[in-house]
Amino acid sequence: MDYLFVTSILLLAVFSLSSNVLAQTVIPYDQQMNELETETATFGLGCFWGPDGSFGALKGVVRTRVGYAGGEMKDPRYTKIGDHTETVQIDYDPDQISYRELVEIFFNSHNAFAEAYSRQYASLILYHNEEQRQTAVEVKENLEAERNREVKTVIKELDRFYLAENYHQKFRLQQKTEFRDHYFEMMSMEEFINSPTISKINGYVSGNGGRDEIIQNIGEFALTDKLQEELLRLNGIDPAECTTFCKTEDADSVVINEEESDAELRARLTDLQYKVTQLDATEPAFNNKYWDNKEPGIYVDVVSGEPLFSSTDKFESGSGWPSFTKPLVEENIVEVEDNSLWMKRIEVRSKNADSHLGHVFEDGPKPTGLRYCMNSAALRFIPAEDLAEEGYEEFEDLFK
Numbered sequence: 001m002d003y004l005f006v007t008s009i010l011l012l013a014v015f016s017l018s019s020n021v022l023a024q025t026v027i028p029y030d031q032q033m034n035e036l037e038t039e040t041a042t043f044g045l046g047c048f049w050g051p052d053g054s055f056g057a058l059k060g061v062v063r064t065r066v067g068y069a070g071g072e073m074k075d076p077r078y079t080k081i082g083d084h085t086e087t088v089q090i091d092y093d094p095d096q097i098s099y100r101e102l103v104e105i106f107f108n109s110h111n112a113f114a115e116a117y118s119r120q121y122a123s124l125i126l127y128h129n130e131e132q133r134q135t136a137v138e139v140k141e142n143l144e145a146e147r148n149r150e151v152k153t154v155i156k157e158l159d160r161f162y163l164a165e166n167y168h169q170k171f172r173l174q175q176k177t178e179f180r181d182h183y184f185e186m187m188s189m190e191e192f193i194n195s196p197t198i199s200k201i202n203g204y205v206s207g208n209g210g211r212d213e214i215i216q217n218i219g220e221f222a223l224t225d226k227l228q229e230e231l232l233r234l235n236g237i238d239p240a241e242c243t244t245f246c247k248t249e250d251a252d253s254v255v256i257n258e259e260e261s262d263a264e265l266r267a268r269l270t271d272l273q274y275k276v277t278q279l280d281a282t283e284p285a286f287n288n289k290y291w292d293n294k295e296p297g298i299y300v301d302v303v304s305g306e307p308l309f310s311s312t313d314k315f316e317s318g319s320g321w322p323s324f325t326k327p328l329v330e331e332n333i334v335e336v337e338d339n340s341l342w343m344k345r346i347e348v349r350s351k352n353a354d355s356h357l358g359h360v361f362e363d364g365p366k367p368t369g370l371r372y373c374m375n376s377a378a379l380r381f382i383p384a385e386d387l388a389e390e391g392y393e394e395f396e397d398l399f400k
Contacts, residue, residue: 027186028253029220033062033196036093041102041132042069042158044085044124045110049171050206051088054109056170057203059213060097064090064199066169068162070124070154076162085122089161099132103139112143112153123151126158133157169193170202179205182227197221205234216285220250248340248356251281251377265303273302276377277355280347285320288376296384296399298328298392299374304353306332308379309372312398317364317371322379324372325364328395335360348372 045051048066056064066088073082092102103125116122125140127133136155144151166189167174174180179201183192192198201221203209214235218228229239254275258266266274275281285291290299299309299322309324317323327333331351338347338359348357357378364371382390384399 027197027222028250029197030195038062038091039094041090042087042126043106044087044122046121048086048088053172053203053206054208055090056199057208060093062091063196065193067164081120085124100135103136112151113149123153125155170198172206173202176205248280248282251275251283254279254281273377276375277303280356283375283377290322290376291320298382298395299379301350301353301355302380303355306352322374325368
């Protein structure tokens with residue numbers, strides 16, 4: 001009896017550990033963000049719960065955490081903070097958001113002209129290097145000159161950042177018990193604190209974050225359908241109206257099973273082309289071959305070569321993927337209902353190759369009112385001057 005009991009406990013522990021490890025590896029957003037090289041900023045601007053969410057929701061901010069800094073007392077706690085200040089520490093991608101922008105947001109997020117209620121809630125910029133110091137001083141001086149008032153913000157070098165107690169981390173998210181419990185089933189507290197996904201969700205459940213950002217990221221947060229819909233509602237987005245997003249599963253998270261794959265196609269397609277056309281994946285927005293291509297020509301199926309779209313019908317949709325108002329040859333397009341990612345959409349596939357191309361939406365410009373949102377990886381572009389050479393001379397009149 002004791003043996004069975006002990007064995008059960010061990011199996012439960014192993015299963016729990018495996019579940020944590022597995023769950024952590026299947027959050028696509030964390031996988032993407034953890035690969036970025038980040039820089040760090042540290043600010044104090046009142047109670048750290050709010051800034052933890054507002055900064056966390058910003059595009060370019062990878063992760064946030066809250067703590068105590070700016071003083072000399074060792075090992076401060078919330079109940080014994082001493083001469084320290086409540087601060088938020090931010091890891092950010094400098095290719096997406098600059099330190100100057102963060103400092104400007106810092107000043108716009110609180111009243112830096114007022115005397116702080118206490119040292120605990122002081123207006124404070126703790127710089128990490130000389131470049132940050134110069135930037136903070138310059139922005140502060142510009143603000144004083146513009147308003148003709150003294151800014152009370154203290155600018156000093158960061159000595160040490162003390163992480164605040166667990167219950168303060170992502171406080172707004174922890175108040176949403178459904179979201180909190182969902183993620184605590186997946187990760188440890190340390191992972192919770194340092195997860196880029198958790199930083200974003202904490203911001204989004206606080207009502208921060210833009211509509212497009214939330215829609216673009218929501219499928220990568222490992223949320224259930226119910227929690228996805230709740231997150232949308234918390235930000236004033238009706239899930240029933242949210243049917244215009246092109247994305248399926250992110251290509252980086254799709255794994256090709258070599259034993260089950262088509263050997264001939266694998267030999268002549270790139271991994272990305274195979275994942276998109278054969279496994280229905282989606283390439284990154286604004287980081288693909290044709291989203292900004294303005295050359296005259298036609299787009300054909302990368303697998304079969306069947307003509308699909310023309311540059312004469314291409315337009316800038318702002319989605320980050322090549323978009324067209326209509327097909328070049330309607331017979332080569334097949335439309336299929338797609339109910340993935342909690343959305344009801346119309347998937348577009350090629351007729352002969354059955355390649356996944358993208359989706360079509362009814363929010364395009366005149367005259368069709370349609371937007372064919374395609375993956376570059378599913379297409380091959382034939383420049384107008386090469387049409388005859390490539391065997392597509394029948395379309396040359398389009399460009400005369």
